[in-house]
Amino acid sequence: MRQTLTLKLHQQLAITPELKQSLHLLQISSLELRAEIQQAIESNPLLEHESELLAANSAGSENEATESMTDATANDETELGDAINSETLPQELPVDTVWEDTWIDAAPRLGSTAREDVDFPPHAASRSLQDDLLWQLQTSRLPESDLAIATAIIYSINEDGWLGEPLSDILESVEDAPVDVARAEAVLKVVQSFEPSGVGARSLGECLCLQLSDVPEDTFGRALALDLVANHLPLLAGPDIAAVSAATGASEHEARSALGLILSLNPRPGQSLAYTEDNYHPPDVMVRKFEGRWQVELNRDAWPSLGIHPQYQRMIERGSKTEDNAYLKEKLGEARWFLRGLRGRSETLLRVASEIVASQRRFLEHGPSALMPMVLQDVADALGMHESTISRVTANKYMQTPHGLFELKYFFPPALVAPDGSQVSSVAIRTRIQTLVREEDPRRPLSDAVIMKTLSSEGITVARRTIAKYREALKIPSSSARKVR
Numbered sequence: 001m002r003q004t005l006t007l008k009l010h011q012q013l014a015i016t017p018e019l020k021q022s023l024h025l026l027q028i029s030s031l032e033l034r035a036e037i038q039q040a041i042e043s044n045p046l047l048e049h050e051s052e053l054l055a056a057n058s059a060g061s062e063n064e065a066t067e068s069m070t071d072a073t074a075n076d077e078t079e080l081g082d083a084i085n086s087e088t089l090p091q092e093l094p095v096d097t098v099w100e101d102t103w104i105d106a107a108p109r110l111g112s113t114a115r116e117d118v119d120f121p122p123h124a125a126s127r128s129l130q131d132d133l134l135w136q137l138q139t140s141r142l143p144e145s146d147l148a149i150a151t152a153i154i155y156s157i158n159e160d161g162w163l164g165e166p167l168s169d170i171l172e173s174v175e176d177a178p179v180d181v182a183r184a185e186a187v188l189k190v191v192q193s194f195e196p197s198g199v200g201a202r203s204l205g206e207c208l209c210l211q212l213s214d215v216p217e218d219t220f221g222r223a224l225a226l227d228l229v230a231n232h233l234p235l236l237a238g239p240d241i242a243a244v245s246a247a248t249g250a251s252e253h254e255a256r257s258a259l260g261l262i263l264s265l266n267p268r269p270g271q272s273l274a275y276t277e278d279n280y281h282p283p284d285v286m287v288r289k290f291e292g293r294w295q296v297e298l299n300r301d302a303w304p305s306l307g308i309h310p311q312y313q314r315m316i317e318r319g320s321k322t323e324d325n326a327y328l329k330e331k332l333g334e335a336r337w338f339l340r341g342l343r344g345r346s347e348t349l350l351r352v353a354s355e356i357v358a359s360q361r362r363f364l365e366h367g368p369s370a371l372m373p374m375v376l377q378d379v380a381d382a383l384g385m386h387e388s389t390i391s392r393v394t395a396n397k398y399m400q401t402p403h404g405l406f407e408l409k410y411f412f413p414p415a416l417v418a419p420d421g422s423q424v425s426s427v428a429i430r431t432r433i434q435t436l437v438r439e440e441d442p443r444r445p446l447s448d449a450v451i452m453k454t455l456s457s458e459g460i461t462v463a464r465r466t467i468a469k470y471r472e473a474l475k476i477p478s479s480s481a482r483k484v485r
Contacts, residue, residue, distance in 0.1 A: 022341040026348060026389070029396035030284050030302040033345075037304055046312050046328065046335045050305040129161065129199075129270050130154055136194045142187070149187045153200065161199040161270025162207065163188075198269035205229050211265045221257030224250050228258060236262060241484070259484060281407075283400035285353040287364065294364055296354045298346055299400070306342070308335055348385075352393045355379050356411050363411070367403050369432055373425040374412050424460050430470050432460070437476055445482040 025036065041047045133154045142150055158164040171184055192200040197214045201207030208229040215222050228236060232247055244255040282302045288295055316328050356379065362370035380387045394408035413425035433451060440446045448467045455462055
């Protein structure tokens, strides 16, 4: 067997640190991008906020004007300053340098001495139900001696808004002198007057009574509703107008109005508001209609603009052989790669968002019910990109539309194929189910079979079990549970 040497040529994609950084910037959210930019500014002296650069340029212009008015005895220093200021960048600039210029636009001066003031705002602080109740407690006129009792009560309220412990157990945690129960009950009444309505209740009946107390007294059916939640709560398990009328002696019309009021209440008032920090998502892309055309633009307020510090750049251009200049050259390369990654992220995001808007124009005109089925590969083929790139761009990015704020992945709903070959998005079906249930007669709610027939008459063919699955996902009870007898 004879050994031989052969040469083969093949291409291989090397994941360089710069490419890895670009891919990372492409897939992170705007909030995470803020943190990346802040870290880059802290580690690279050549990177600055645009406001800092404008302030430095203004200071340089003022210095030039002052130097031009100096005495002739400083001619040698003036000539040196003119020589430095006359240095300009080469005529052929790299692409990333042009991009740096586009990041420097008019902005109010914040001052270079207050570096902390120009840092972008942190992530929205997380708030809880207890935080809101304690804030309301501070604005109340409760005596100083009762604040400890009220604070202990507030910290015993669970996420549903109910008082999770007996009042007697709560009073044991108060470090003051023994508290009278009647006094604690009075403090609890004050806490129960806070928002959201119904907070601090110890039972379902008390929770509903607190909310009904906030309903105007002249509301028809209010008195009967208060009587029902206080004395006839079991009747509300399966609303029966005839049983309510027989038990209370009220007319059918009044009983129906009272049940309608009760059904509009929230048995878990603590969940009526969103308190988690994840609910805050600044839009990355803005879509608005202007002169009959939909326009897509990046939200520049979602992340700060950057540029390269001109003073350090001039030092590098003088070509000094010092160790400091070598360090600055290294940081200049890192800064340009970072700005190039930001440029690539913005350009790719804008292209993908524009293609989504072009494909989902019916959604912008008519809302979620008109959302068309679409997959990532459709956008990838239209833009000449890889599907994985589209996946990275649409992850954790949000678009502000006339119908609200949506994640970009929302515009890629799966499709259901009808027997005739037509396709409809699952989001459109869910939206239509919600609309049908919202507009139904409470005394004759629509069953899954009726909803299926209604959708079929509208050209949407879907199985009954699919209707049931979507209805359960939307947390809509069955027709028998929704029926008001």
